[in-house]
Amino acid sequence: MIYQLYIREPNTVADAAYYINEQGQMISFIFDPDNTDYQAFLLWKSEGNTPLPADEGVA
Amino acid sequence: MAYGTVQADVIQSSVANTSLGAGNASIMKNRIINGAMYVVQKGTSATITAGAALNYATVDRFYGYCTGANVTMAQVAGSGNNRNLLQFTGAASVTAIGVGQRIEAVNSYDMAGSTATLSAYIANSLLTSVTWTAYYANTTDTFGTLASPTRTQIATGTFTVTSTLTQYNVQISVPAAATTGIEIVFTVGAQTSGTWQLGLVQLEVGSSATGYEYRQYGQELALCQRYLPALTSSSATDFIGNAQASGTTSIYQIIQHSVTPRVAPTGLTASGAGVLTVNGLNASSAIALQNGGLYASRIVVTTTGLTNQTFYGMYLNTSGATLLFTGCEL
Numbered sequence: 058m059i060y061q062l063y064i065r066e067p068n069t070v071a072d073a074a075y076y077i078n079e080q081g082q083m084i085s086f087i088f089d090p091d092n093t094d095y096q097a098f099l100l101w102k103s104e105g106n107t108p109l110p111a112d113e114g115v116a
Numbered sequence: 117m118a119y120g121t122v123q124a125d126v127i128q129s130s131v132a133n134t135s136l137g138a139g140n141a142s143i144m145k146n147r148i149i150n151g152a153m154y155v156v157q158k159g160t161s162a163t164i165t166a167g168a169a170l171n172y173a174t175v176d177r178f179y180g181y182c183t184g185a186n187v188t189m190a191q192v193a194g195s196g197n198n199r200n201l202l203q204f205t206g207a208a209s210v211t212a213i214g215v216g217q218r219i220e221a222v223n224s225y226d227m228a229g230s231t232a233t234l235s236a237y238i239a240n241s242l243l244t245s246v247t248w249t250a251y252y253a254n255t256t257d258t259f260g261t262l263a264s265p266t267r268t269q270i271a272t273g274t275f276t277v278t279s280t281l282t283q284y285n286v287q288i289s290v291p292a293a294a295t296t297g298i299e300i301v302f303t304v305g306a307q308t309s310g311t312w313q314l315g316l317v318q319l320e321v322g323s324s325a326t327g328y329e330y331r332q333y334g335q336e337l338a339l340c341q342r343y344l345p346a347l348t349s350s351s352a353t354d355f356i357g358n359a360q361a362s363g364t365t366s367i368y369q370i371i372q373h374s375v376t377p378r379v380a381p382t383g384l385t386a387s388g389a390g391v392l393t394v395n396g397l398n399a400s401s402a403i404a405l406q407n408g409g410l411y412a413s414r415i416v417v418t419t420t421g422l423t424n425q426t427f428y429g430m431y432l433n434t435s436g437a438t439l440l441f442t443g444c445e446l
């Protein structure tokens with residue numbers, strides 16, 4: 058699994074990410090400390106992983 | 117009776133052993149939402165990963181968890197009064213399975229300082245003991261995580277169960293401090309095979325288990341959508357509204373929530389990256405949450421061939437496809 062960062066309007070830096078899970082679901086989340094996917098993302102990053110950088114929007 | 121004379125009964129005595137607003141005398145008496153296991157917006161079956169976080173993967177409002185090995189959690193057909201049941205299928209090396217529901221403070225505040233009755237239909241083809249536990253949140257609507265719970269135990273006990281679906285009930289003295297939300301949890305031990313089923317779960321005010329409160333599907337769905345706003349497609353061309361293109365590859369759609377969620381969504385789960393179609397154009401290649409709000413949320417859809425600033429109709433293109441706005445559960 059790999060996370061892709063994206064930028065939400067009108068922001069200029071990545072503040073959300075998405076990934077596709079084993080069931081083919083596309084899961085996106087904003088960087089909210091209460092969001093369980095964001096918590097998992099932070100744990101994944103703390104293990105030395107790096108998400109794909111954001112380009113424009115989610116393209 | 118002479119004109120102008122009013123003959124009245126005492127409400128409190130009109131239903132034996134109950135007071136107005138309690139037990140049989142009330143509607144919406146069941147504080148458990150979706151206790152009949154009807155509503156499934158996410159999918160009827162899921163694998164619960166051992167040791168992971170609480171998993172709201174199948175039947176709405178109920179989380180599951182397990183230790184030792186993965187298990188399957190599913191909505192299955194029931195029997196008798198139980199149209200549907202929540203079922204766990206055991207597996208080798210499983211050491212425990214739990215299922216529970218967290219009740220918002222606003223929906224349980226009045227239970228503090230009173231006696232409540234928990235009832236449920238339970239069957240287990242392998243084990244004979246099911247433990248029930250009631251908690252209240254240490255702070256309003258904040259129960260913590262599976263690994264780090266922030267809750268206080270109210271009471272616990274066991275039901276001795278069999279493979280025959282049977283109704284069990286227990287009375288719980290809810291302390292005066294339990295104004296912050298209540299959590300009900302059922303657990304079993306080493307479910308290394310077989311199945312464990314629950315249905316018609318009810319938590320009500322009063323010292324006796326009254327009949328299960330059947331709510332209409334639409335009501336129960338609305339109650340569930342406070343915690344999981346969702347769109348589910350009923351066809352291969354299910355119109356969900358208009359969206360406006362921004363450039364040639366991104367299009368933004370506002371989705372009005374039919375029920376105000378508990379809190380604004382912070383995530384979106386699309387059943388597939390390609391489940392949306394822009395009318396007359398292509399299917400999506402990505403779907404993501406742009407903004408979450410209490411009344412509406414905005415999603416951004418990636419596709420090709422758009423004309424900037426143009427409005428397009430948007431369709432869910434697969435029967436059963438879902439857009440789930442997440443982050444609203446307790």
